[in-house]
Amino acid sequence: MNLTCLKSGIWQVELRIPSDVRVVLGRTRFAKSTGTRDKRKASNKALPILTEWRQLITTARQSPELIQPKPDRTVCLSDAAQGHDGRGDSSVWLDELKPSQAKLYDAIEWGEGVSLPSHMSEFIEVHYTRHRTQLEARRYILEATLFIHTLGDLNRGNAQRWISTEELKPLNERRAVKTMQKAVGFLSEYIEWLRYKGFVSQNLQNPFKDLHFSKQLARPRQYLPLSFDELCLLRQAAKDADDAVMVTYIDIGRFTGMRLSEIGELSAESIVVESGVRCFRVRPDAKTEASSNRLVPIAPALASCVDLKTLDLRGTANAVGKRFGRLKRLVLEDGSTRQKCFHSLRKFVVTELERAGIAEGVAADLVGHEKPNITYNVYSGGCSIGQLSHAVRVLEGRQQDI
Template structure:
């Protein structure tokens, strides 16, 4: 039986066991709700948002009996039980409203409980997991969207608190001024919030207008000179020497990664995930599923031929750079990338210098050597959109042309 599902009289139901310590609070041992379908595939699609909402109720109840969230969770259960006893939603709502009005002096929070219980006020933290369960992005993107929307929900308790003016102030004062986020990052956060808002409108009858119109300035107010100074910069010959010298005495793999980056122009994640099956005696086969241009051949530069041969011979896990660990997103570059970040910071480089700066350094050397742009683009895995070289050339160049071009790169 699929998780969280049970079948009764040909129909599928969502079920979730309530933790023992909270069963007294909810007055039952588990949640159960019809998914209104006889189709298993439909039930599997509908069940996770329901489960996510129940889990939010449980988490609210964990906060304690005195919390507003816990009381709302209890009232939701009482409302559900009243429906099962034959009461209509209108009767339940009116009974709750009468009770909250009569008790407003002794229990001023009861009116808020009524509004939340019956969906007139939407607590923005309540439905985040239900929304996340509907997303079909990669896990890393999903986690980022969850973080962005949670940040929004912590600032605005109820949906009706998030007016356009209030969101503008949140973006300008919290995100930009206090957190010093870029405008691009702010737009990403607002985009996630807009998606969550649409979910609330469709699934939870939110009738407040979306408050995100023109909340992020269209362009930075920084001067052109300052904005240019904060752009990523490329490493030059002296920078490369500094990095290699700084990496001495530490783990050998960091020095090896720097050399590979400098003489291939490859991205850090491309190098760290490169399997030995993609390493030949004279070339590396880079397979980047993100873009068609990312699938390319990089000749092995003479300066790193011995390094590549040694790494291949001594690998213990089937990767060119052996021994790196995966993070939860199956990314082998995360940990060593952070070590590179600490190294370059220790050497005095700021946020405008990153591992990608080696790639920019390779591009600069190719340009200085007079390498045609289409050849440099093939080596670096860039899109090349001109009519002749981009559309009709098919992306292939003779290996000898690529090899001659890359040999122009020299960090000695």
């Protein structure tokens, strides 16, 4: 089903238009909100919409004279169909952005140059397999485009200007040095790939090598754990906002300590029974080796909060993370600090396990951390399901019904 979960949690139905009829229809894709956060309802609403769009595509092929194209897009799409639009982007990357994102690039004079993201999709497809990493690479390349518009603008001065602009932001909005170094890493790989493919000169010096990161940038700071009262406030606020997906994320997070990205890959298919205990099976390509494929017992209280039979959170992590950021800024007194985020739920779980006297090795296996002791870390086969289940029951007992 062609459904996308928007930042608001509402599902949108989308359909890419085949290149041979884009000029006739005057667009590259169809998109329409279903007006609901319930995926099942959205799926039902999407079916007749998709049927109508597919009929329109058929009409555009068989009787194009019956279709009235959008006049303001025809020229652009005609060029795009031939693979050489004014931005030098055969994938029409700008047209694929949401209107709010595309607006950021309205003031840019592209001229005859090839835009920086012109080969972005191909690069990401061949370089990265994890969905989260693909989204990060795309985000940073698009962000850098605001400072380096075209391939002809690739120079150290423009690259440094992108990094230095971060210093001008209010202190609580500046990103950490590690974050900017990661962003630069994506761009550096992109430039090396462009050189390898011959899209830029082999003599081009990679402008993202050896950049200066000012001491004015934010320094890494430890995330702070949420208190139980703060957790309750956030959950109630999400419930009041009719954001059922957010409530589900918070419930799973507080009873398992799973990462946002791990929760965002869960579905009914992720549930397995091991030694008579229902567990979530974390995806095999999780953040670390200790995290991958681990089993996390499902607390009875969690099973009563979440409909496990219809659970499907795949592809929602990015949108939920952004909504959680907005929610905590509204609800928590110190919600504007970067030290309070969804990861603080994970901190809450580990804190409660420690205060309850759960062995560190058991807690590490539950949340997917490397064990601190080399003997257990290297030679142990891990805790039993019984030990993990006990830890989950203890964690459950330390939380009142909410």
